[in-house]
Structures are given as C-alpha cells and as structure tokens.
Amino acid sequence: MKHYIGLDVSLKETHICIVDYDGQIVWQGKCVTSPAAISKAVAPYFDTIEVVVLETGGQSSWLQKGLSDLDLPTVIVDARRAKAALSCRLNKTDANDAEGLAQLARTGWYHGVMAKREETRFIRSQLLARHLLIKQRRDIENQIRAILRGFGLQVGTVARNKFESRIHELVKKQPELNSALTALLTARHSIMKQIDHLDGVLNDLCSQSALCQRFMTVPGVGPLTALTFITTIDDPARFVKSSSVGAYLGLTPRRYQSGEVDKSGRISKHGDALARHMLYEAASALISRVKRWSSLKAWAMKIVKRSGQRKARVALARKLSLILHRIWMDGTEFCWSTKEVNA
Structure with a gap:
C-alpha cells in the first residue's frame, strides 16, 4: 500500500495529512515544525511513503534537506501553483491545505521546485542583506530630503559621499532640525559602514570564483x-x-x-x-x-x-x-x- 503525505508548514506547527492510493485519509495530525518531529509523526507509515509534498516558503529548503537526510522522499512545490488547486476547497484551514497537498502528491499534479544548496543560500543571505541595507539607506535619504523640503530647503543632486556635508550645510539655516537630522544621518552612516563591509566580503567571494x-x-x-x-x-x-x-x-x-x-x-x-x-x-x-x-x-x-x-x-x-x-x-x-x- 502506497501512502502520500502533504505538509502545511507554519512557523511553530506543521499540519500533516496522509492519504492512500485511493485518496482516502489514513491519518491527520500536527507536530512541531522540525524534520525530526515530522519524521517521528509519520514513522508508522515509513516503509510505504511514496512522496512528501510541501509548498515553497521560508523554511522549505531546510525541511526538505532535513527530511531527505532522514530518508523521506520530499518534494517542494510552487506555492502559487498549489494555491490554484487548494482554492477549490470551501473552507481554508491548515488541515484542509495539508489534505490538498497530499492529494496533489497522490495525483502527481505538481511541479517540483529545486532546493538550493546550503553554500548557495549562505551567499544569497549576504546579497539579500546588502539589498535591504541599500533600500534602508535610500529611505533615510528620501526622508531627510522630505523634511528639508518642508522648510523650503532643497538638497539637490549631490554625490553619495558628500550627502552628509550638504545636509549639515542646510541645517545651519534651520537649526531646529539638527536633532532629527543628526539621528537620521547617524543611522545612515552606520548602514553605509555595513554595506561597505558586505561589499568587501562579496567582492572577495567573486574574486575567488572562476565562474x-x-x-x-x-x-x-x-x-x-x-x-x-x-x-x-x-x-x-x-x-x-x-x-x-x-x-x-x-x-x-x-x-x-x-x-x-x-x-x-x-x-x-x-x-x-x-x-x-x-x-x-x-x-x-x-x-x-x-x-x-x-x-x-x-x-x-x-x-x-x-x-x-x-x-x-x-x-x-x-x-x-x-x-x-x-x-x-x-x-x-x-x-x-x-x-x-x-x-
């Protein structure tokens, strides 16, 4: 007898549904979100598990690797495509979503998504961190410009390394803004320092890669x-x-x-x-x-x-x-x- 498992993953708990070849629910339950806990929950059906399916998400790569290491054949499916199938149900619940994923696993109506290697995810985390810091620096600069614009002061086009001196020059015309803008400039300076650090790390990684x-x-x-x-x-x-x-x-x-x-x-x-x-x-x-x-x-x-x-x-x-x-x-x-x- 073959069994198919759907996992609806959330931060703390994962809802599990196991169905048989005919689509009948064999077991439903939930456990802590971790590979070990999930493996323990489905242990009675271990020898007959055909595939375990979960949606793409923040924890999907980690869970897929952990479950695969425990000899559970695990596939990540595109959450957008899975949503189209799951939306047919009248009630949206975690248990129903887990059952829907189990039925997708049984029918094979899914497209597997490749989980990235751990080494790749480490580099990716640094790129994402840098991207976020760039956005935060830009937001701070735009907020500073907006504050000054409200008092008739225009920053204008200025080089990134001369932005701070330009703001200090304008603040002299409106000293009351000094405390607010100094706080923002201090945050900007700290963010730029971290951006420079990540740039150095990423440039080193790039110089070591022939690709x-x-x-x-x-x-x-x-x-x-x-x-x-x-x-x-x-x-x-x-x-x-x-x-x-x-x-x-x-x-x-x-x-x-x-x-x-x-x-x-x-x-x-x-x-x-x-x-x-x-x-x-x-x-x-x-x-x-x-x-x-x-x-x-x-x-x-x-x-x-x-x-x-x-x-x-x-x-x-x-x-x-x-x-x-x-x-x-x-x-x-x-x-x-x-x-x-x-x-």
Missing part, C-alpha cells in the same frame, strides 16, 4: 550581478534551453490566448526579484556607461531607437540571462567583436 570572472567578461556585468545570477540559478543543467532562463526570472511577457484573442502583456515578474533587478541594472550600465562597442550593445541600441530606454533595458536583461547561462554551460567567456562601429 564569476567569466561572467564579468560580459559588458555591464559586475561582481554583484554575477553572484546574484549564480545563487539564483544554482544548477544550470536544469534548463534545457538557455532561453528558458528569461522566463524563469519573470523577464518574458505574459500571454493570453483564447479563440481569436491572442494578447501579449507586460513581463510576468514571476521569478526572482533580486536577480531581475540586478540584470536590469547591468543592462542599464551597458546601454548608458559602457563605451566599448559590441554587437550586444548595437542590438540594444536598435531597440532603444525603436521602443525606448525602458523596453530596451528589459529586453537586454533577458538577453544577458541567456548569455550568462550559455557561458556557464559551455565554460566560455564573452566574445567581443573586433569590428569597431559607432552604435
């Missing part, structure tokens, strides 16, 4: 873009076609086709947001700052003339994802053209 060095031969691609792409894809062999990477990262247009209607919309944005952001920044750098000619830049500039900067950057970001994947798979570097043309 990163190959990625950085592509114009516009720097250490952060290279590391972000590596930690997002993790295993390039899972993509049969390099062109599929753009769709995976949400850089391809949505499509709606029904009968005589066939429409293409904006990009899906279903993939990894950080990777999409970094590829877009790399595309912007290639179009705006890279002076050396290449067939890639010439291709992008044609789109700029035809469709504008924004669409060209999105198209170029998608093209960069294809090129980086191909470099990864072939073990090659970016080929610069010897032809000098004014693009």
Whole structure:
C-alpha cells in the first residue's frame, strides 16, 4: 500500500495529512515544525511513503534537506501553483491545505521546485542583506530630503559621499532640525559602514570564483550581478534551453490566448526579484556607461531607437540571462567583436 503525505508548514506547527492510493485519509495530525518531529509523526507509515509534498516558503529548503537526510522522499512545490488547486476547497484551514497537498502528491499534479544548496543560500543571505541595507539607506535619504523640503530647503543632486556635508550645510539655516537630522544621518552612516563591509566580503567571494570572472567578461556585468545570477540559478543543467532562463526570472511577457484573442502583456515578474533587478541594472550600465562597442550593445541600441530606454533595458536583461547561462554551460567567456562601429 502506497501512502502520500502533504505538509502545511507554519512557523511553530506543521499540519500533516496522509492519504492512500485511493485518496482516502489514513491519518491527520500536527507536530512541531522540525524534520525530526515530522519524521517521528509519520514513522508508522515509513516503509510505504511514496512522496512528501510541501509548498515553497521560508523554511522549505531546510525541511526538505532535513527530511531527505532522514530518508523521506520530499518534494517542494510552487506555492502559487498549489494555491490554484487548494482554492477549490470551501473552507481554508491548515488541515484542509495539508489534505490538498497530499492529494496533489497522490495525483502527481505538481511541479517540483529545486532546493538550493546550503553554500548557495549562505551567499544569497549576504546579497539579500546588502539589498535591504541599500533600500534602508535610500529611505533615510528620501526622508531627510522630505523634511528639508518642508522648510523650503532643497538638497539637490549631490554625490553619495558628500550627502552628509550638504545636509549639515542646510541645517545651519534651520537649526531646529539638527536633532532629527543628526539621528537620521547617524543611522545612515552606520548602514553605509555595513554595506561597505558586505561589499568587501562579496567582492572577495567573486574574486575567488572562476565562474564569476567569466561572467564579468560580459559588458555591464559586475561582481554583484554575477553572484546574484549564480545563487539564483544554482544548477544550470536544469534548463534545457538557455532561453528558458528569461522566463524563469519573470523577464518574458505574459500571454493570453483564447479563440481569436491572442494578447501579449507586460513581463510576468514571476521569478526572482533580486536577480531581475540586478540584470536590469547591468543592462542599464551597458546601454548608458559602457563605451566599448559590441554587437550586444548595437542590438540594444536598435531597440532603444525603436521602443525606448525602458523596453530596451528589459529586453537586454533577458538577453544577458541567456548569455550568462550559455557561458556557464559551455565554460566560455564573452566574445567581443573586433569590428569597431559607432552604435
């Protein structure tokens, strides 16, 4: 007798449902969210378990690895796709969600999601931390500008390293703002110090990686873009076609086709947001700052003339994802053209 298990995972507790080959519920319950506790709960059915299914989430990679180490065949499924099946139920409860996942496991109507390696997740955590700190620094700067603007004081365009001195200069005209702005500037200074520290760590990681060095031969691609792409894809062999990477990262247009209607919309944005952001920044750098000619830049500039900067950057970001994947798979570097043309 085969059994199929669905896990509805929350921070403290995990609801478990076990169904048999005919879809009948064999056992339902809950336990503490940990691989050991879950393994103990399903121990009576250990020899007949066909697959264990759980949704993508903050703890999914950890649980999948822990359960697999305990010889439980565990698959992570895309939460967005699972939601479509689970939404058919009248009542939304954790127990019902666990049963729904168990039925998905039994029917095979799911798409497994690859769990990233632990080493990759460590690097990824540093990239995410840096990204958050950048956002916080920007928020503080915008708040400072807004406060000063309320008193008729304009910060204007100023270099990042001269921002603090510019604020002190403006505060002299309105001393009452000194205490509030000093607090914000102190927080900004601390955040920038941590950003610089993470930049150093990430640059060291990139310099030690031959793959990163190959990625950085592509114009516009720097250490952060290279590391972000590596930690997002993790295993390039899972993509049969390099062109599929753009769709995976949400850089391809949505499509709606029904009968005589066939429409293409904006990009899906279903993939990894950080990777999409970094590829877009790399595309912007290639179009705006890279002076050396290449067939890639010439291709992008044609789109700029035809469709504008924004669409060209999105198209170029998608093209960069294809090129980086191909470099990864072939073990090659970016080929610069010897032809000098004014693009």
